[in-house]
């Protein structure tokens with residue numbers, strides 16, 4: 001069984017993420033969407049809330065969702081993953097992602113990093129942009145799956161959670 005990991009913060013999940021997850025699910029027997037904490041950012045949703053949002057919009061039978069705060073290659077090794085699948089947006093993503101891929105390869109030579117180019121309409125889409133638009137009362141429905149639009153609006157309006 002060929003297993004791939006799709007890591008990220010997914011805070012919150014966007015249409016760009018869903019596209020990459022579904023394309024990875026077409027390529028691999030099993031895909032683990034790995035929701036990771038990012039110590040440099042104050043999250044809008046907790047790890048468990050992010051998992052619930054992804055569950056609402058990704059229903060492929062070969063996709064599992066997990067959370068993790070450690071070293072990605074350790075997770076990949078422990079779960080027999082052969083690849084890390086990442087989405088690439090503008091050229092600006094490339095430098096950092098290439099460095100990460102090389103570091104991961106040197107830490108765990110069996111792992112491959114696979115880059116899937118973002119779809120044209122998702123090229124400028126990020127979770128940060130969604131949060132920014134939402135906090136300014138903009139319409140986010142073109143950027144995130146319809147199943148989670150309301151959850152994101154509620155959090156933006158300040159429902160008191162995760163503060």
Ligand code: ADP
Pocket residue numbers: 007008009010011014015016017020085086087088089093117118119122123124125126127128
């Ligand atoms: P961000 O916070 O920048 O939106 P994440 O860390 O949650 O991103 O990203 C998880 C994965 O999804 C990464 O591989 C990232 O490159 C990819 N990704 C993020 N946004 C998009 C997008 N709009 N189109 C394609 N891939 C994306």
